[in-house]
Amino acid sequence: MINFDLTKTLQELDGQIWDDNSFPSYVVTTVHNARLKPLQDVTDEEIRILIGQEVSLEYVVPIAIERLYKDPLLRANFYHGDLLQKV
Numbered sequence: 001m002i003n004f005d006l007t008k009t010l011q012e013l014d015g016q017i018w019d020d021n022s023f024p025s026y027v028v029t030t031v032h033n034a035r036l037k038p039l040q041d042v043t044d045e046e047i048r049i050l051i052g053q054e055v056s057l058e059y060v061v062p063i064a065i066e067r068l069y070k071d072p073l074l075r076a077n078f079y080h081g082d083l084l085q086k087v
Contacts, residue, residue, distance in 0.1 A: 001062050001065065001066060002062050002063065002066060004039075004059060005039075006038065006039045006040040006063075007038050007039075007040060008038065008039065009035060009036055009037060009038055009039065010034070010035040010036075010039065010050075010055070010056045010059060010060075011035050011036060013039075013056070013059055014056055014059070018032060018035065021033075027049060027053065030045075030046055030049050031049060031050060031053055031055055033046075034046040034049070034050055035055070035056075039059065039063060042060075042063070043076075044067060044074060044075075044076040044077075044083055045076045045077040047060050047063055047064050047067070047076065047083065048064075048076040048077065048082060048083050048086045051064060051086045051087060052086050061087065064083055064086075064087050065087065067083070068083060068084055068087065072084060
């Protein structure tokens with residue numbers, strides 16, 4: 001299902017260079033940091049937040065689905081099934 005290189009970052013894959021993170025909130029900081037990590041290193045919580053913020057869905061949703069296939073009630077941060085609910 002995943003047909004892109006998980007060693008690349010979202011920034012590398014979508015070609016978008018975002019400005020520096022100037023709004024110090026948990027969500028904004030998490031999204032900005034996750035965009036700069038190789039996708040293979042992005043956490044379940046970061047995937048949940050990226051989906052919730054509708055960032056690079058063509059990349060993060062397939063990763064979420066693969067992780068949910070292994071554990072449908074995966075707990076990303078708050079409760080069992082929170083990633084499934086977000087997808």
